[in-house]
Amino acid sequence: MAAAAPPPPPTAVPVEALPETKLARHPLFCRIRLANPSDVPHIHKLIHQMAVFEHLTDQFTATESSLSSTLFRSQPFQSVTVFILEVSPKPFPESNFNPLYKPKVRILNLDHPIDDPEKETFKSEGDDVVVVGFALFVPNYSTFLGKPGFFVEDILVRECYRRKGFGKMLLTAVAKQAVEMGYGRVEWTVLDWNVNAIKFYEHMGAKVLQEWRICRLTGEALQAYGN
Amino acid sequence: MAAAAPPPPPTAVPVEALPETKLARHPLFCRIRLANPSDVPHIHKLIHQMAVFEHLTDQFTATESSLSSTLFRSQPFQSVTVFILEVSPKPFPESNFNPLYKPKVRILNLDHPIDDPEKETFKSEGDDVVVVGFALFVPNYSTFLGKPGFFVEDILVRECYRRKGFGKMLLTAVAKQAVEMGYGRVEWTVLDWNVNAIKFYEHMGAKVLQEWRICRLTGEALQAYGN
Numbered sequence A, B: 001m002a003a004a005a006p007p008p009p010p011t012a013v014p015v016e017a018l019p020e021t022k023l024a025r026h027p028l029f030c031r032i033r034l035a036n037p038s039d040v041p042h043i044h045k046l047i048h049q050m051a052v053f054e055h056l057t058d059q060f061t062a063t064e065s066s067l068s069s070t071l072f073r074s075q076p077f078q079s080v081t082v083f084i085l086e087v088s089p090k091p092f093p094e095s096n097f098n099p100l101y102k103p104k105v106r107i108l109n110l111d112h113p114i115d116d117p118e119k120e121t122f123k124s125e126g127d128d129v130v131v132v133g134f135a136l137f138v139p140n141y142s143t144f145l146g147k148p149g150f151f152v153e154d155i156l157v158r159e160c161y162r163r164k165g166f167g168k169m170l171l172t173a174v175a176k177q178a179v180e181m182g183y184g185r186v187e188w189t190v191l192d193w194n195v196n197a198i199k200f201y202e203h204m205g206a207k208v209l210q211e212w213r214i215c216r217l218t219g220e221a222l223q224a225y226g227n
Helices: A037-053 A064-070 A166-180 A195-203 A219-226 B037-053 B064-070 B166-180 B195-203 B219-226
Strands: A026-034 A081-088 A104-110 A123-125 A129-142 A147-157 A185-191 A207-209 A212-218 B026-034 B081-088 B104-110 B123-125 B129-142 B147-157 B185-191 B207-209 B212-218
Touching (some): A026 A166, A037 A129, A037 A147, A064 B147, A081 A123, A129 A166, A129 B129, A129 B147, A147 A166, A147 B129, A195 A207, A212 B195, A212 B212, A219 B166, B037 B147, B081 B123, B081 B166, B104 B166, B166 B195, B195 B207
Parallel strands (some): B147 B185
Antiparallel strands (some): A123 A129, A207 B212, A212 B185, A212 B207, B026 B104, B123 B129
8 A cells, every 4th residue: 555655745855946045944844653552642642642732631531541441453554543743853763664654755945944942842853853743534325326435533743844735745644545445435623713723624625514413422422332 | 343222212112011912013124134245236226216306316326236346345334335124014034144243123103004016126034024124324434532443324214114212213223333342333314404304313412513614626627536
């Protein structure tokens, strides 16, 4: 299922297309790879940032331990799957990756370096690599198509990295994977007040389904069915 | 994960609690079991009925073949799982079932027999057993809880069997299974104009999330990411 590098988004410029003078400015190497168990502390912090952004910290009870015991329990893409997006000012070292997903690497050429106040917290590999965001998704199923799809539960880019094409990179990686697996759709949810996100998703080709509402049975109301 | 028989819903009366005179009226034996590949023709017809009910037949492209090749590819509850609900005027014959799910059987005592115009089409086992509905669900994941859950993609009871507690039986079976597996939530969607369904779901303990919208990338817009 490994694929050729995807086409660059509008904000990303492939290294070979740039005059050297431009390249010399602030190249930032970006990579999307499968998460592994050692990423759990970062994933936990990113989920917490998501809860803060959505004003839903009261619903946030996940711990590193609950994540460790429930993620990574199957082959990638068969159940919960996490893509990690990270950046480095230097080329990424060659690493051994899960053969089921070849990391996607591209280079952003920035006018200014990004000032990351949480750089130390999100260091990933050596001194240079920093985790910028993640996407967590699960297979779902469309009965109307008679095909599986992906549902993206979370997609997050840390605040200082926003509006640079990183969100698009993550969502593109999930969509590309769905197409390669012959899946019929990719779905996710958005808060109706998050107009920037809605515009972005529509620009990505998604339709926002206005008529559908999500029903949720959780907490004590769910536990009552165990008796 | 097999469980004791769940408590009867308000419309179902356990056989032992009824005086014989009442029992003699129109007992209907109801069973929820895991679907198997031989159920695909019925599942296909039920999904079509769902598309008709939702005024979405233009989105219905599933075939028996596409269902056969995408369902039943893993152990029950690990990916797409289908519960079949069927009824019989006589007790169900003892059968060999998947040890991962002990069928749930109960008895409804009806004032009048149900006139099923599609009885022949939905015959399931011998002359007496008829498929009444189904629920199709997949595991999902709550990052806020750090726990898996279930997402119910479809739940349908055929028209002549509605308003008798069958929908509740199906949803209860999914919720009960979630609790037994230690899962944190059960979710599904509803059309905002389907006020009867919304009332029913709220009565089941679910919250309807008013702020969230579903984003969907499918068809050509999705395929574009494959290049």
